[in-house]
Amino acid sequence: MSSNPSNSRRGFTLVELLVVIAIIGVLIALLLPAVQQAREAARRMSCQNNLKQLGLALHNYHDTNKCLPYGWNNLEASWHAAILPQMELNNLFETLIWQEGGDGNWNSGSANEAACATYIDGYRCPSMAIPKAVDNNSIEGRVPGSYLCVASSLALGNTNSNVSSGEVHLGMYKQDGVMYGLSSTRFADVVDGLSNTVAIGETYTDPDEARDGNAMDHWYIGAPQTGGWNATDTGQNSGTEFCEVAGSMNVVMNAALDPSISGVVAQLAFGSYHPGGAQFVLCDGSVRFVPQTIDFNTYRALGSRNGREVIGSY
Known part of the structure; x- marks a missing residue:
């Protein structure tokens, strides 16, 4: 009696293997955007938490000093330095040298330069896709920042050489925002309402992105190029690059990403690495995501503390 032929194992054909690979590829293509969106959502939430802490720090500073911090002072320190104690970074604050010249310079190799090169999670959006430290303006390992104070709803440049006659620039004293050069704004001065006025916002930072000789570079704690600035009601103050911190x-939001907008103007813009808009801290301490499609008049009105505008929905 003849035996039956033994059963042989049947493997995948080349066509079947290619079909499986194609299916896996399709699944990856479908899942990857979802994973990326989830990661961005987590980064945006972390950024929102940073801004909430900044809003709380502003309120604590106001409780202690009866006013909000200056945007920058005449020793080239920024509002980021002023609120270090309220950010639970008093040890770093105590290292700062408050003098003009010598070790008080921010690029002198002293403790002030070391502070500018200190990485602080709360001053950086996790979505910002640039190095954590950059050699800049004679500061080794200077750390880029993600958040600017709102100095103005009117300024179109850093200095009077950047704007046309009669236009507002950041070098002017007494802006209509809440934090500018040597400002001491009280909550009582915010007549438009704390929930209708922005104090701090995200910005699109990239020191390598430059137009017309103006880089989209934003930093924290010290701003050496603002040196010599002083409070006068008329004329041009000394210093420049106030947009490093304000x-x-x-x-318009995200002007840094629009090559048709002059770098002189774009470097003053708020914006973000988040798609669709940016996050802002209102003077009441709340954080709002503002869409890039916001009506520009509404957007600009949010930057004024005393314009008496009626803010619609956004």
Whole structure:
């Protein structure tokens, strides 16, 4: 009696293997955007938490000093330095040297330069896709920042050489925002309402992105190029590059990403690495995501503390 032929194992054919690979590829293509969106959502939430802490720090500073911090002072320190104690970074604050010249310079190799090169999670959006430290303006390992104070709803440049006659620039004393050069704004001065006025916002930072000789570079704690600035009601103050620490809401959001907008103007803009808009801290301490499609007049009105505008929905 003849035996039956033994059963042989049947493997995948080349066509079947290619079909499986194609299916896996399709699944990856479908899942990857979802994973990326989830990661971005987590980064945006972390950024929102940073801004909430900044809002709380502003309120604590106001409780202690009866006013909000200056945007920058005449020793080239920024509002980021002023609120270090309220950010639970008093040890770093105590290292700062408050003098003009010598070790008080921010690029002198002293403790002030070391502070500018200190990485602080709360001053950086996790979505910002640039190095954590950059050699800049004679500061080794200077750390880029993600958040600017709102100095103005009118400014279109850093200095009077950047703007046309009669236009507002950040070098002017007494802006209509809440934090500018040597400002001491009280909550009582915010007549438009704390929930209708922005104090701090995100910005699109990239020191390698430059137009017309103006880089989209934003930093924290010290701003050496603001040196010599002083409070006068008329004329041009000394210094420049106030946009390293402060911005204007008279510039469309994410202007840094629009090559048709002059770098002189774009460097003052708020914006972000998040798609669709940016996050802002209102004077009441709340955080709002503002869409890039917001009506520009509404957007600009949010930057004024005393314009008496009626803010619609956004």
